Amino acid sequence: MKIILAPMEGVVDHLMRDMLTQVGGFDLCVTEFIRVVATQLPDKVFYRMCPELHNEGYTSTGVKVKVQLLGQDPYWLAQNAQRAIALGSHGVDLNFGCPAKTVNKSKGGAVLLQYPETLYDIVKAVRDAVPSEHEVTAKVRLGYEDTSLAIENAQAIESAGASSLVVHARTKTDGYRPPAYWPWIAKIKANTTIPLIANGEIWSQKDALACIEQSHTSDIMLGRGALALPNLAAAIKFGHKPYEWHEVKSLLVDYTGYEIYSEKGLYFPNRIKQWFSYLKKQYPEAQEMFMTLRRMKDADEIVKVLSA
Template structure:
């Protein structure tokens, strides 16, 4: 089983990738998307979104990172894919799943699922530009407004030579509303000969098992579930029990340290509140603490509210599985 940390725009940046891969259980991270329009982007753009490139494309804990590209023009995407790999990205991922209206209006992300031939041209151009030993992967949804082109889109990507396809088991219109239609991934698997990665509505180990059974996929991708339970990947693997709340609080303090002494201190108050939005889905205690910190504007105030648990070493070594 391979477990991939999903790309989540505006949420899973390099600091969050570092934190979650230190907790462990992930085999690969995919970055927030690099928006490609009509030029070969300078290296600094890739380094900004993926600082791990300075370390041969690995997080500090040694998890490989793959740059994701989003755009509509095959040749520009191909040229930027070549650059990403030359800078140290472990392959390239193509975004055909982003549901954001602003992205879709400019013909990026999920809206391209209306045009299987465009998916094919993009994937083929990128595959030809990237060295054969480097994977070219894609992430897609089941469709834009409906699922009528799900099989055709997956077949287009497979025919173009992608190494694997991660499938978020909902359409753009369905957004993130439950349920995820994992059985559709199994249908797609019957028609393509590349590995598939199942994604969507995996919040607990039981969800992962049901997803694997219904999708007929061994490999899974975790997004919101990993933010709601930081050691979800380890729990799914059977290595740990769900992280206790005190350890989660300590992890939040660790995250504050990265932000304050790293390069994004001014973003910490908003980012930590954003994270609480996910934690409240798994930890009732998060709701009470969030009500306490929601009006705080300074990082040191928030850290003071979180630091009652003392040293944070145990946050990265939660209770082992019995």
């Protein structure tokens, strides 16, 4: 089984990737998307979104990191894919799944699932531009408003030469509302030969096993579930016991080692509060503690609460 850490925009940055891969169980990480319009992006953009490129494209624990691109122009996506590879990315991933309105209004992400021929053109251009020894992969949803093009979209991506395909088992209209329709991935598999990775609503080892059974796949991608249960990947792959709350608190304290300052203020307090929004799904204790932390802006003050 291969377990991939999902590219969650504004959430799973290089610091979170490093923390979660230290916990273990992941085989690959995909970056937050890099938006491509009609230009060759400067190297600093790739390094900002994927600092692991300074380490030959690996996290500190040796997990490979792949740059993800989002856009609609085949030529410019191909040019920027070449640059990502040259800088050390372990392949290139193409985002056809983002449901954000601002992204879709600009004809990026899930909105492209209405146009199988566009998906083909983009994947083909990137595949032709990237050396054959490097993977070109894609991430999709089951469709934009419905699933009517789910199989055709996957076939277009396969025909264009993609190495593998992650399928988030919901449409853009479904958003993140449960359930995820894992059997639809099995339908896609029955009509393609491209390796598929299942994604969506995997919160536990039990969910992972059900997803694998219903999707007829062996590989999965974890997103929100890995933030709600930090050792979810290891629990699924190695049978590790899910972290207890005191272990999660210890991990949160360790996270202070990643404290940095951004243009918008202190990084650590804001990111810890964001992380709590996911932890509350698995740990009742997180809800109570969040009520204490939510107004705090000082990192030392937050650490005192976490360490109590």
